[in-house]
Amino acid sequence: MSWDCSELSEAARLIGDLLSAPGREPEAEPAADPQGAHLGAAPTRQSHPLPSPEEEALSVSPFRGDRLEALLEGLCRRAGFMGAVVADESGLPLAATETPVDPNRVAAFSAVLGQALDKAESLLGGHLADNVSVDFNYTDKLVLRHFTMDTTSLFLAVICPQEVDERGEIELTMEQIAVLLSSA
Amino acid sequence: MGRVITVASAKGGVGKTTTVLNLGFELGRFAGRVLLVDADPQAGLASASNLRATNPEGLLDLVLGRSDAERVVTSTRDPGLSLVGFGAPEDADLAAYDRCATSGAISSALRELATGFDYVIADAPAGVGSITRALLEGSDGLLIPVQARSLAVKTLPGMLRLLRSVRAGKNPALELAGVVITMLDYVSNAEYEISRSIRDVLPEGALLRTAIPRNEQFERASMEALPVALLSDAQRASKAYLELAMELKSREMSSQLAGKEGDGELGLF
Numbered sequence: 208m209s210w211d212c213s214e215l216s217e218a219a220r221l222i223g224d225l226l227s228a229p230g231r232e233p234e235a236e237p238a239a240d241p242q243g244a245h246l247g248a249a250p251t252r253q254s255h256p257l258p259s260p261e262e263e264a265l266s267v268s269p270f271r272g273d274r275l276e277a278l279l280e281g282l283c284r285r286a287g288f289m290g291a292v293v294a295d296e297s298g299l300p301l302a303a304t305e306t307p308v309d310p311n312r313v314a315a316f317s318a319v320l321g322q323a324l325d326k327a328e329s330l331l332g333g334h335l336a337d338n339v340s341v342d343f344n345y346t347d348k349l350v351l352r353h354f355t356m357d358t359t360s361l362f363l364a365v366i367c368p369q370e371v372d373e374r375g376e377i378e379l380t381m382e383q384i385a386v387l388l389s390s391a
Numbered sequence: 392m393g394r395v396i397t398v399a400s401a402k403g404g405v406g407k408t409t410t411v412l413n414l415g416f417e418l419g420r421f422a423g424r425v426l427l428v429d430a431d432p433q434a435g436l437a438s439a440s441n442l443r444a445t446n447p448e449g450l451l452d453l454v455l456g457r458s459d460a461e462r463v464v465t466s467t468r469d470p471g472l473s474l475v476g477f478g479a480p481e482d483a484d485l486a487a488y489d490r491c492a493t494s495g496a497i498s499s500a501l502r503e504l505a506t507g508f509d510y511v512i513a514d515a516p517a518g519v520g521s522i523t524r525a526l527l528e529g530s531d532g533l534l535i536p537v538q539a540r541s542l543a544v545k546t547l548p549g550m551l552r553l554l555r556s557v558r559a560g561k562n563p564a565l566e567l568a569g570v571v572i573t574m575l576d577y578v579s580n581a582e583y584e585i586s587r588s589i590r591d592v593l594p595e596g597a598l599l600r601t602a603i604p605r606n607e608q609f610e611r612a613s614m615e616a617l618p619v620a621l622l623s624d625a626q627r628a629s630k631a632y633l634e635l636a637m638e639l640k641s642r643e644m645s646s647q648l649a650g651k652e653g654d655g656e657l658g659l660f
Contacts, residue, residue, distance in 0.1 A: 210541075210584050210587075211588075214544060214546075214547060215547065215589065216592060217548040218547040218548050218551055218592075218593065219594060219597075221548060221555060222551060222567065222593060223594055224555065225551070225554070225555065226594060286421070372420065374421075375417075375420060375422075375633070375636075375637055375640075378637055379421075379640055379641050379644065382645075383641070383645070386645055
């Protein structure tokens with residue numbers, strides 16, 4: 208049974224109106240009032256900020272691989288990762304940024320670790336075992352996140368310092384990859 | 392300049408301050424430098440923010456011209472999170488603060504504070520009054536927390552009308568960052584029914600997927616003046632705000648992608 212509430216319907220209508228009349232850049236900032244004068248003029252909003260490298264790639268390239276690489280470069284820049292690779296379950300790299308080791312090796316290693324994740328699920332009863340982190344020297348680690356697109360198994364592997372909490376950025380980027388691949 | 396999001400609701404007691412604090416804390420973990428701004432004269436935010444030191448100066452002093460942006464920003468023990476408290480008002484100050492709402496000083500202050508941060512999250516007083524309007528005039532997005540209770544839901548149109556009015560006036564770029572259900576009691580049949588109705592009736596994309604559960608750990612965190620994530624046994628409560636932060640960030644990134652393909656579309660949706 209659904210709750211019938213006229214205010215909720217009105218809220219839905221108002222949001223619908225907002226959708227049909229999208230926001231736009233202000234034509235001019237309001238003049239600073241004497242009481243606000245100590246703050247100086249209101250900062251001017253940039254209507255066309257300089258694009259970041261990944262935005263540039265997204266706008267320039269129609270190719271999915273370029274877009275994926277732009278996403279990964281953005282991930283590494285934001286999160287301070289040293290490299291990132293998206294690979295399929297056979298170890299084929301679909302996209303990669305510059306990494307401290309050959310991205311082909313990272314992709315191949317992803318496939319190997321991916322099989323270990325599968326085994327962890329079946330042998331150890333670990334439900335939804337979908338990520339693994341491996342410290343490969345005293346300071347850095349490789350984190351592998353498994354995800355599926357429809358029925359295709361994919362891996363996102365990142366190389367980052369051991370002290371970094373990488374989970375949030377990885378989850379976000381995974382969603383972006385899913386959006387990008389599903390819209391292609 | 393960072394993205395300014397005002398958390399506002401026409402009804403009080405729906406979890407605005409809790410949302411500002413915990414959402415800000417979680418965004419600070421992965422999305423850059425976050426500044427929380429307490430614009431509510433009740434000044435509940437500073438008392439729960441894990442501050443390194445108390446600061447008697449706040450937003451009030453900034454908008455009244457008694458201080459500057461550098462002095463009112465206080466760092467917390469969390470490296471990604473800073474705070475501007477409300478300040479310590481005398482009676483006459485509150486009337487002056489109200490007057491600043493119409494002068495443009497509050498919205499200008501928000502924009503000034505946003506320099507140097509990736510996100511500014513402002514805690515608005517309850518209601519759709521002049522202070523909330525002023526905050527929205529200086530914001531990029533409005534996040535509306537709503538309880539799955541009839542009285543709270545009935546106040547939604549008022550806040551949306553205010554958004555529409557601000558967009559039609561001084562801030563055409565203002566967007567609805569989303570509606571988030573807070574303090575949800577999963578075992579209450581009435582709340583379940585209302586939350587399902589909200590989900591069914593609001594247009595797709597308006598309601599955030601993440602709902603914040605009712606959890607006494609939020610009260611305990613408040614008692615200890617901490618974001619809930621810093622309690623040792625509050626993983627479930629803090630996870631909800633981590634998911635909310637990730638959902639908002641993900642939407643922002645999606646809208647940036649979509650914006651490249653179809654300029655002119657409303658950013659959030």
